[in-house]
Amino acid sequence: xxxxxxxxxxxxxxxxLHVVQGEFAVTSxxxxxxxxxxxxxxxxxxxxxxxxxxxxxxxxxxxxxxSSGDSMRYGVNAMELLVxxxxxxxxxxxxxxxxLFGGAHVVHNLGDVGVKNAEFAQRFLRLEGxxxxxxxxxxxxxxxxxxxxxxxxxxxxxLDSTHQEVFSSESSRRPAPAEPHNPAAGSVELF
Amino acid sequence: MxxxxxxxxxxxxxxxxxxxxxxxxxxxxxxxxxxxxxxxEEGLKSLLTRPAHLVISDFNMPKLDGLGxxxxxxxxxxxxxxxxxxxxxxxxxxxxxxxxxxxxNNYVTKPFSPAQLRQKIQEVFGPLx
Numbered sequence: 001x002x003x004x005x006x007x008x009x010x011x012x013x014x015x016x017l018h019v020v021q022g023e024f025a026v027t028s029x030x031x032x033x034x035x036x037x038x039x040x041x042x043x044x045x046x047x048x049x050x051x052x053x054x055x056x057x058x059x060x061x062x063x064x065x066x067s068s069g070d071s072m073r074y075g076v077n078a079m080e081l082l083v084x085x086x087x088x089x090x091x092x093x094x095x096x097x098x099x100l101f102g103g104a105h106v107v108h109n110l111g112d113v114g115v116k117n118a119e120f121a122q123r124f125l126r127l128e129g130x131x132x133x134x135x136x137x138x139x140x141x142x143x144x145x146x147x148x149x150x151x152x153x154x155x156x157x158x159l160d161s162t163h164q165e166v167f168s169s170e171s172s173r174r175p176a177p178a179e180p181h182n183p184a185a186g187s188v189e190l191f
Numbered sequence: 192m193x194x195x196x197x198x199x200x201x202x203x204x205x206x207x208x209x210x211x212x213x214x215x216x217x218x219x220x221x222x223x224x225x226x227x228x229x230x231x232e233e234g235l236k237s238l239l240t241r242p243a244h245l246v247i248s249d250f251n252m253p254k255l256d257g258l259g260x261x262x263x264x265x266x267x268x269x270x271x272x273x274x275x276x277x278x279x280x281x282x283x284x285x286x287x288x289x290x291x292x293x294x295x296n297n298y299v300t301k302p303f304s305p306a307q308l309r310q311k312i313q314e315v316f317g318p319l320x
Contacts, residue, residue: 070304093205
């Protein structure tokens with residue numbers, strides 16, 4: 001289910017803040033746009049529209065993403081860092097909402113790790129009672145995601161298979177590659 | 192050498208998933224008598240009605256945070272002897288300093304494995320059977 005997010009007037013100048021694998025960012029600054037690029041990783045975009053604060057994490061569960069081992073602990077920790085970061089900036093737990101992106105099957109020798117990353121995020125939100133207002137998970141294409149954290153607006157651009165820099169960026173935790181001039185991947189979808 | 196099964200534990204964390212993970216790790220270590228609470232306020236109420244030997248508490252929680260719970264536990268005659276282990280994030284060095292001032296027994300940095308949790312508990316209670 002995809003629900004439109006409330007739109008607010010765009011600040012005159014936006015500042016892009018890229019969230020790399022294993023990291024998270026939280027902000028209440030309306031001119032900041034959180035960005036990331038995802039293959040089999042998942043990004044959780046979470047916000048409290050009343051408090052005007054939001055954030056994003058970007059994780060890849062280690063191992064085979066089983067439900068009780070290291071991967072579960074890693075995933076819960078990634079989520080907790082984001083939730084706690086939001087609460088520390090004035091968000092209310094009961095007002096938190098989320099959107100999920102990623103979990104694609106883009107590297108064949110990684111098995112279905114993308115699916116398991118996505119399933120973990122969905123299960124976490126369900127168990128913690130955090131509504132998921134929109135999601136784009138799975139498939140076989142990488143995503144470039146933008147998230148406006150104070151309003152909950154999000155957009156994604158599906159990338160084509162020639163964007164190998166997406167995967168090298170994810171695996172090396174380098175900053176994102178530059179915006180493609182001609183993404184050949186279609187239009188931006190808003191969530 | 193204390194038996195883990197004889198130690199009463201209270202787990203305090205506002206995230207259901209984290210409480211479940213900690214409970215699972217404690218059971219793996221051998222603890223059997225485990226209660227939980229979703230914030231410091233509820234944790235304190237629990238301690239007053241069901242005394243525990245060990246409190247494992249998150250720091251960031253609504254109503255009463257981990258530091259507030261620690262202070263309340265140390266201030267109450269019936270709970271002040273409970274061992275208190277604080278769960279912290281990777282950047283909480285200031286918190287650890289403050290918690291030590293208020294009498295925390297140990298701390299665990301998240302994410303942690305059952306083996307790491309066992310080690311931290313044994314640093315307080317000695318080797319567990």
